[in-house]
Amino acid sequence: MKSFRKELHVHTKTRRGMVNITPQINAALTESGIREGLCLVNAMHITASVFINDDESGLHRDFERWLEKLAPEKPHNQYNHNGYEDNADAHLKRTVMGREVVVAVTNGQLDFGTWEQIFYGEFDGMRDKRVLVKIVGE
Numbered sequence: 410m411k412s413f414r415k416e417l418h419v420h421t422k423t424r425r426g427m428v429n430i431t432p433q434i435n436a437a438l439t440e441s442g443i444r445e446g447l448c449l450v451n452a453m454h455i456t457a458s459v460f461i462n463d464d465e466s467g468l469h470r471d472f473e474r475w476l477e478k479l480a481p482e483k484p485h486n487q488y489n490h491n492g493y494e495d496n497a498d499a500h501l502k503r504t505v506m507g508r509e510v511v512v513a514v515t516n517g518q519l520d521f522g523t524w525e526q527i528f529y530g531e532f533d534g535m536r537d538k539r540v541l542v543k544i545v546g547e
């Protein structure tokens with residue numbers, strides 16, 4: 410069995426954002442040379458997510474509004490976590506949106522359902538963040 414590991418780097422200009430990282434995952438899969446197996450993609454931070462959904466801007470605004478209802482960023486003092494930090498909402502949003510995804514690799518391709526794309530969800534951005542890609546198979 411072969412194993413491949415790669416880190417991607419993300420730096421959003423805004424506190425929150427969703428970045429389609431599917432092209433980078435496809436490039437990593439090509440680089441790995443693995444044709445059959447599994448591809449894990451996870452955020453390496455506890456205030457960011459990796460999730461699969463549609464690349465549709467209206468839906469992304471809907472996610473933003475829904476997450477702000479569930480865990481509003483402000484007022485910062487509504488959260489016990491916010492002493493030295495102001496990112497309690499980001500921890501909560503990340504938990505709802507998930508840490509990682511696993512995609513089957515078939516015939517050298519990510520074996521997606523229709524419209525499935527991989528996103529990095531940032532909830533406490535404007536700094537360097539990392540995403541781990543691990544691909545195993547043959």
Ligand code: ZN
Nearest residue numbers: 494496497500
């Ligand atoms: Zn924190």
